[in-house]
Amino acid sequence: xxxxxxxxxxxxxxxxxxxxxxxxxxxxxxxxxxxxxxxxxxxxxxxxxxxxxxxxxxxxxxxxxxxxxxxxxxxxxxxxxxxxxxxxxxxxxxxxxxxxxxxxxxxxxxxxxxxxxxxxxxxxxxxxxxxxxxxxxxxxxxxxxxxxxxxxxxxxxxxxxxxxxxxxxxxxxxxxxxxxxxxxxxxxxxxxxxxxxxxxxxxxxxxxxxxxxxxxxxxxxxxxxxxxxxxxxxxxxxxxxxxxxxxxxxxxxxxxxxxxxxxxxxxxxxxxx
Amino acid sequence: xxxxxxxxxxxxxxxxxxxxxxxxxxxxxxxxxxxxxxxxxxxxxxxxxxxxxxxxxxxxxxxxxxxxxxxxxxxxxxxxxxxxxxxxxxxxxxxxxxxxxxxxxxxxxxxxxxxxxxxxxxxxxxxxxxxxxxxxxxxxxxxxxxxxxxxxxxxxxxxxxxxxxxxxxxxxxxxxxxxxxxxxxxxxxxxxxxxxxxxxxxxxxxxxxxxxxxxxxxxxxxxxxxxxxxxxxxxxxxxxxxxxxxxxxxxxxxxxxxxxxxxxxxxxxxxxxxxxxxxxxxxxxxxxxxxxxxxxxxxxxxxxxxxxxxxxxxxxxxxxxxxxxxxxxxxxxxxxxxxxxxxxxxxxxxxxxxxx
Numbered sequence: 246x247x248x249x250x251x252x253x254x255x256x257x258x259x260x261x262x263x264x265x266x267x268x269x270x271x272x273x274x275x276x277x278x279x280x281x282x283x284x285x286x287x288x289x290x291x292x293x294x295x296x297x298x299x300x301x302x303x304x305x306x307x308x309x310x311x312x313x314x315x316x317x318x319x320x321x322x323x324x325x326x327x328x329x330x331x332x333x334x335x336x337x338x339x340x341x342x343x344x345x346x347x348x349x350x351x352x353x354x355x356x357x358x359x360x361x362x363x364x365x366x367x368x369x370x371x372x373x374x375x376x377x378x379x380x381x382x383x384x385x386x387x388x389x390x391x392x393x394x395x396x397x398x399x400x401x402x403x404x405x406x407x408x409x410x411x412x413x414x415x416x417x418x419x420x421x422x423x424x425x426x427x428x429x430x431x432x433x434x435x436x437x438x439x440x441x442x443x444x445x446x447x448x449x450x451x452x453x454x455x456x457x458x459x460x461x462x463x464x465x466x467x468x469x470x471x472x473x474x475x476x477x478x479x480x481x482x483x484x485x486x487x488x489x490x491x492x493x494x495x496x497x498x499x500x501x502x503x504x505x506x507x508x509x510x511x512x513x514x515x516x517x518x
Numbered sequence: 519x520x521x522x523x524x525x526x527x528x529x530x531x532x533x534x535x536x537x538x539x540x541x542x543x544x545x546x547x548x549x550x551x552x553x554x555x556x557x558x559x560x561x562x563x564x565x566x567x568x569x570x571x572x573x574x575x576x577x578x579x580x581x582x583x584x585x586x587x588x589x590x591x592x593x594x595x596x597x598x599x600x601x602x603x604x605x606x607x608x609x610x611x612x613x614x615x616x617x618x619x620x621x622x623x624x625x626x627x628x629x630x631x632x633x634x635x636x637x638x639x640x641x642x643x644x645x646x647x648x649x650x651x652x653x654x655x656x657x658x659x660x661x662x663x664x665x666x667x668x669x670x671x672x673x674x675x676x677x678x679x680x681x682x683x684x685x686x687x688x689x690x691x692x693x694x695x696x697x698x699x700x701x702x703x704x705x706x707x708x709x710x711x712x713x714x715x716x717x718x719x720x721x722x723x724x725x726x727x728x729x730x731x732x733x734x735x736x737x738x739x740x741x742x743x744x745x746x747x748x749x750x751x752x753x754x755x756x757x758x759x760x761x762x763x764x765x766x767x768x769x770x771x772x773x774x775x776x777x778x779x780x781x782x783x784x785x786x787x788x789x790x791x792x793x794x795x796x797x798x799x800x801x802x803x804x805x806x807x808x809x810x811x812x813x814x815x816x817x818x819x820x821x822x823x824x825x826x827x828x829x830x831x832x833x834x835x836x837x838x839x840x841x842x843x844x845x846x847x848x849x850x851x852x853x854x855x856x857x858x859x860x861x862x863x864x865x866x867x868x869x870x871x872x873x874x
Contacts, residue, residue, distance in 0.1 A: 369732070372718045428864070431863065434860060435861055438853075438860060441853075442853040442857065450720060452732075453729040453731075455849065458543075470533060471537060473533060474530065474537065477526055478530060
């Protein structure tokens with residue numbers, strides 16, 4: 246990793262840590278100005294991470310989706326991007342800042358424990374479908390993480406949400422949160438679906454088989470079916486909103502394992518770069 | 519007890535069962551996918567493995583209960599779609615109709631995918647053949663290192679003759695070097711075609727798609743001459759892969775030359791298989807006697823009694839995969855329809871509601 250890439254990566258991590266602590270303190274101490282500052286810093290974090298991604302792309306010669314490190318960092322970037330877009334469309338979603346910044350900071354920390362070298366791309370990975378596949382995988386994971394964050398906010402209770410209103414000015418209606426979670430799940434399912442389809446197309450072109458029963462392929466399918474089940478559970482069994490929120494949080498751990506945990510346990514053709 | 523085949527609860531139960539089976543398949547090695555790991559697990563569990571075998575947990579995707587489950591899922595999807603059609607016709611709200619339309623397209627696409635995957639599995643062909651530069655093969659059962667034919671695959675052999683013209687490194691994209699393989703294919707009843715195949719760049723010729731299968735190596739030419747220099751035997755050896763406890767992965771092969779009562783064994787270590795200038799370990803035996811054992815480089819020769827043995831040159835070899843998947847297009851159509859259906863449903867949910 247070049248010196249400037251390092252600067253922007255660690256700056257992003259530091260800023261996100263500040264955002265988390267600042268936003269948490271602002272709610273605990275009811276300081277609206279602190280929350281406003283943390284929102285500004287979250288835009289700064291997105292900017293520094295964007296610059297990091299651009300530098301990485303220029304230095305490596307390929308989009309930064311390939312290695313495990315890049316996959317984690319880009320997921321954080323998508324999470325920040327979707328958060329900002331969501332809050333521009335629905336100001337009430339500002340409250341997501343606390344869990345999103347916490348998850349982002351932790352993920353960047355996890356990513357820093359992986360190899361940060363950007364190797365040139367092998368010919369096997371030189372395919373447009375790979376970049377569609379990898380980008381939608383990271384985007385889908387980001388959406389599922391945001392959905393789980395919203396689930397966490399719901400589980401924290403109506404009182405805590407009302408408390409956040411004192412700093413965030415507007416918060417979502419407590420009873421409307423599960424519907425927002427459901428819509429996010431559906432969006433995540435679309436993105437994850439594109440990931441699976443584009444991966445199949447690429448595998449067919451590269452290896453002559455669209456499905457090789459590779460562990461990551463299997464666990465991607467498991468994640469997708471699991472979210473499908475979570476979505477159906479609302480309709481089928483009229484489960485409580487609390488149970489639905491818990492399921493959303495449990496399911497995201499399967500996604501995290503699929504993208505970044507499978508390589509620890511299985512030998513797989515998805516060797517990331 | 520009356521079962522409502524359109525019910526979402528039934529869908530939940532069926533998807534849960536499917537999910538459970540897929541998770542089991544991720545944890546227990548499956549036949550035809552992880553054969554080596556099955557042997558390890560069998561050894562580890564001993565007689566306990568019998569339960570896994572009896573329940574066919576090591577072969578879930580061809581087990582009868584898996585197809586029953588897919589059939590029930592298909593029925594549930596169909597009945598649910600019929601139910602949604604009725605809702606669409608009765609409803610006056612555009613967004614509600616749009617949501618159910620998206621749901622119908624999505625669930626129909628799942629049916630399409632299930633049907634197309636099963637049909638493709640039953641009718642597909644896949645064969646892997648190893649060829650050395652300059653070698654020509656005729657399509658027959660003996661040329662394939664690995665082969666899969668669907669249960670209903672109707673094709674026969676003699677579909678083509680293929681020559682591997684050359685294997686070389688090519689700068690496909692500036693800064694990226696990859697292996698390129700030039701082949702000449704003469705499909706039965708059609709004109710001869712030349713093609714260059716690489717990873718991510720397969721080539722379709724007469725209903726069969728040719729893929730470079732990522733694995734290549736060097737074949738040593740072995741030459742046996744008599745004391746007068748007359749050639750007694752010459753061949754390119756493509757070395758098979760085995761595992762040696764002490765050496766790791768070893769590539770070796772042997773030839774039995776019956777007229778001379780000779781056995782020639784050549785061996786090289788895996789980490790040097792792709793290196794042109796490498797040491798080959800050679801053994802020559804005649805009857806029960808060992809005539810020679812030692813290392814040779816390409817270009818070297820050794821005199822052994824009345825023979826001269828040499829490795830004059832190397833040629834590259836590689837695997838080529840030949841595939842015919844007749845329903846692949848339908849499977850991918852199903853994939854895209856599924857995404858379209860989900861997207862329509864999602865859009866209908868986020869659009870503002872109609873004012874009454």
